[in-house]
Amino acid sequence: MINKIVASLDASVADIPDGSTIMIGGFGTAGMPSALVDALIRQGARDLTIVGNNAGNAEIGLAALLKARRARKIICSFPRQTDSYVFDALYRAGDIELELVPQGNLAERIRAAGAGIGAFFTPTGYGTPLAEGKETRLIDGRNYVLEYPLHADYALIKADRGDRWGNLVYRKTARNFGPIMASAARCSIAQVREVVPLGALDPEIIVTPGIFVQRVVAIRDDAVRAVAGAAA
C-alpha cells in the first residue's frame, strides 16, 4: 500500500541536504507553508537556494529561515514588503544573493520545469533591466525574451486537504504557487489542514494529482489559524 502521509513535520524534511534548492509556496502568507519552514529551520540545512514569490514577512516562516542565515540565494519576484526587514537587512549587507524575476516569468519557469519544457520565449520583461544579457527574438512582430525552467530539489507547499496518494486541494487564493511548485521539484512536501481517506476527494476537483507529491503531513487546524492570524 502506498502511503505518502508522513507522521511528523520534522520527519517530512529530515533528509533535506545543505545546498538544496527549495521552492516555498505562498503569496505573502497565504499559502505559505510556515509549519514546514519552521521544521526546516529546526532541521538545520544551510546554504539553500530559495525559490518563492516573496522574501518573508516579519520574523515568521521564510523570514525566520533567512534570519537564521540558512539561505545563500533567493529567486523571487517581490522581496520588498512592508515587513520584509529581515531580507532587506541581509540584502543591504550583501549577505544574500537575489535573482529578481517578474512574477509571471517566475510562475512560467516553474511550470516549464514541471512540464519538461527546455526554454520558452516570453514577452514579459523585454527591454527592461531584468532581461539584460538574455537572448531575445522577434516572433510575429513581437519581442520576446528566452527564459529557462526553474527546477528544485524540494518544494514545500501548503494545501487544504490531502490523501495518502498525495492528491491535494487548496483553499481560495492560498492555492497560488502550490500546484506548479509541486510539479517542479524532485520531492514535494505538502502540509495540509486535513488528511482525508482515499476517494474522499472528488476526482473532478483534485487540483494537484498525487503524481506531483511525494510527502503529505497534517498540521493541526489551530496551527493554520495561528499562521493566518500572524499574517494580519
Next chain:
Amino acid sequence: MINKIVASLDASVADIPDGSTIMIGGFGTAGMPSALVDALIRQGARDLTIVGNNAGNAEIGLAALLKARRARKIICSFPRQTDSYVFDALYRAGDIELELVPQGNLAERIRAAGAGIGAFFTPTGYGTPLAEGKETRLIDGRNYVLEYPLHADYALIKADRGDRWGNLVYRKTARNFGPIMASAARCSIAQVREVVPLGALDPEIIVTPGIFVQRVVAIRDDAVRAVAGAAA
C-alpha cells in the same frame, strides 16, 4: 448584466466566416462538441482550418464536417482511427491538407497560444520526421525542438455545466482539450449539458474561468447521451 448564454446552437456559430481556424475539442468522441459541429455544418462556413486531436469518427460531428468538404486543412495528432474513413478518403485523394503534430506538442502549442508564449523548446519529436526542418537546440545535455503557439479564431468545446459568465466544469475524461482550447481562441463557444445560475459552481472547482469563454449554449441532456451512444 453580462450574459454569455446564447439561445440556440445556430445563433452561437452564426458569425463564423469562411477561412477561419477552428479548434474542436474532444478525444475521439469524449468531449467532442458534436451539437456545435452540426450547427457549423448547417451554417455553411468553408475553407476552414481545423485543430483537434483526431479527424472524426464515422460520419458524425467532425467527420460529417469533413465529408461536407468544409475543411481545407486539419492540424491533429491522430487522424487514423478504426472509423475515420471519411478523413482517410479525403487524405488519400489529396483533398485535405494534414499537419501532424505529436499530441503533447499539440496540447502545449494550444496552451502556449492561450498563455502568450511566443515559442518553446520541447523534447518531443526531436530526431523524428515530425521535427524535420525545425529549429533544434541542445539545452543542459538534452535535445529540443522549437515549436510555436497555435491560435484559433474560434474554439468549439463541450463542457458539463456552465453559467452566464462563461465558467465551465467538465465531466471525466471529456475535459481533455476543452480548457486549453478555450484559452487559445479569440471566441470560444461551449456547448454544455446544463446552464446553472451564477454562483452555483463552487469557485474552487471551476476548471475554465469565464474569461476564456465568450458563448455558452445549452443542449438537451438526451442529445449528449445520443452522441455518447454513437461513439460506442
Next chain:
Amino acid sequence: MKRFTRDQMAARVARDIQEGAYVNLGIGLPTLVANHLPKGREIFLHSENGLLGMGPAPAQGEEDFDLINAGKQPVTLLPGGAYFHHADSFAMMRGGHLDICVLGAFQVSATGDLANWHTGAPDAIPAVGGAMDLAIGAKRVFVMMEHQTRSGESKIVPRCTYPLTGVACVTRVFTDLAVIDITPAGMRVAEMVEGLPFDELQRMTAVPLLPPVAALGAA
C-alpha cells in the same frame, strides 16, 4: 490651479471601463478605481494571485487571510468568481485576456514606455511582482499617476530615466491634470481638468502634446 483628487482620478478611470471588461487594478492608487465602478455594471476584477470576480473588502472581523488581493489585503469573491493557480493567472495576463489593466507609474514616455517598479536608487530593494506581466499583457494599459513629481517635474518624459517596466505598452494616461492618449502620432490630450488652458498643461509636461481633437478647430 484646480487638480483632480485621487478619487476623481479613480472615478475618471472607472468611466472608461465598459461592462463585461476583465480588469486588473494594480496595487496602490489603481485599487481606488474599484470604489468607483458603477454598481449596475458587471465588471470582472482579476487579481494576479489567482482569482477572478474579486469583490469588495470584507466587513471587519470577517477577513479570511486565504482570500487576499495582489496587495495582500483581504478581499471577497463575487458569486461566479473562480480561483486558479499562478501559472494560469499569469497566462490570463500574458495571453492578452485582460481588457484593461490600471497601473501606477513613476514615468511614462512619449512612446508609451512605462517605468513603475524601480527608481534606480542604488540602495533600494528591487521588487517587480507582476507589473511587467501586466504592462505587456492587457489589451489596454491605463496609467494613473500624478502629473508631476512633488518637486514639480513632469512624470511624462521624452524617455524614461528610471528602469523600464515595459516598452511601448501604455495606452492612456490619467493624471490629476489630464487624460492623455498614446497615439502613433504622439501624445494626444483627451481631456483636461476644468479651467486648465492647454498651454499651461503643455508647460507642465516634458513631451509635446497634441491638443484635444474637439479643440482642434479652436487651436
Next chain:
Amino acid sequence: MKRFTRDQMAARVARDIQEGAYVNLGIGLPTLVANHLPKGREIFLHSENGLLGMGPAPAQGEEDFDLINAGKQPVTLLPGGAYFHHADSFAMMRGGHLDICVLGAFQVSATGDLANWHTGAPDAIPAVGGAMDLAIGAKRVFVMMEHQTRSGESKIVPRCTYPLTGVACVTRVFTDLAVIDITPAGMRVAEMVEGLPFDELQRMTAVPLLPPVAALGAA
C-alpha cells in the same frame, strides 16, 4: 521452439513494475499488462487523455463514454484517481513524472531508438498520438513486441529503417523470446525463454547481443 505468449509477455512486464510506480500503458499489446499487475500492489495507471488511477474495464452495460482510455475504450477510475486536462496530462509525461511507460514497437535500434508510429508506407495515413511524448518522457521506457516480424526479420535492428518515434529512449525490450536491456555497452540479454540457447537468440537478432550477466561464467 518455445515462445512467450502475449499474456506471458505481459506478465513478465508486470513483474518489473514496482509498487507505487506511475505507469502509462500504450495502446495495443501493452494494455494487456494491466491484467497482470499483482492485485495487492498499488500501481498508478496514467492515461494520456487526462486521468490517473485508471481502473479495469467496466461491466457490460455500465460503460461511460466520457470515461475512456487512450485507446478510446471505456474504463473506470479507482478511488483516489483524478481527472485533468490535456496540457497537464502531457506535462506529466514530458516532465519526467512517469516512472515507466510500456510501448509497442515496429523496431528498436541497438542504441534504443524507437520506431512505432509509422511503417513508412507511402499510402499509410500517418498518426502519432502521444507516442513521441511517452517515448521521451517516462523515466524508463519498456518496449513490448514480437522478436521478429511475421516474415522472420529481426525487429531489433542496427538502425531503424522506419520513421523514428524517439532517439535513444528505450530502456528495456520484452519480446516473445527474451528480455533485453539497452546499456551503454550495448544490448544485454537479461532473460531468455526457457530452453532457448543464447546463440539461437543471437541468430534471430540483427544486433550483437551481450549474454546474460548470470551466464557469463558459462559463456
